[in-house]
Amino acid sequence: xxxxxxxxxGDVSAKTGVKPYILRYWEKEFPYLQPMKNRVGxxxxxxxxxxxxxxxxxxxxxxxxxxPGAKKLLWEMLLGKHKSxxxxxxxxxxxxxxxxxxxxxxxxxx
Numbered sequence: 755x756x757x758x759x760x761x762x763x764g765d766v767s768a769k770t771g772v773k774p775y776i777l778r779y780w781e782k783e784f785p786y787l788q789p790m791k792n793r794v795g796x797x798x799x800x801x802x803x804x805x806x807x808x809x810x811x812x813x814x815x816x817x818x819x820x821x822p823g824a825k826k827l828l829w830e831m832l833l834g835k836h837k838s839x840x841x842x843x844x845x846x847x848x849x850x851x852x853x854x855x856x857x858x859x860x861x862x863x864x
Contacts, residue, residue: 760790760798770807780810783821786832806832 763774772780777797781787787806789797799807806828813824 760800761804763789763797763799766799766804766807769804770811772807772811777807780807784810784825784828786829 761769763777766772766777767774781789784806787803787810789799789803791797809828809831810824813819813827814821819827
């Protein structure tokens with residue numbers, strides 16, 4: 755059984771560089787970003803939530819989308835309607851992995 759990790763809003767803020775008040779705002783704007791809440795009401799974010807937050811951040815801050823535009827595009831991505839975007843993201847992941855491998859190989863050869 756795979757145990758899923760959950761993160762507090764402070765953890766997510768530190769990992770993503772997005773302030774907690776912005777994360778709470780995004781929950782209202784993006785209906786598919788709904789972290790669980792524990793018995794006392796603290797938010798618990800899953801890995802899926804982290805992925806969605808990073809995509810929202812990328813679309814808004816790096817690509818310059820408006821919130822409605824990012825909402826629409828991300829929804830279509832989550833539904834799998836943008837195959838060209840999926841390929842683009844897979845290529846970005848491949849590039850990142852190659853860079854990590856190169857960095858690891860360099861550190862091992864030191």
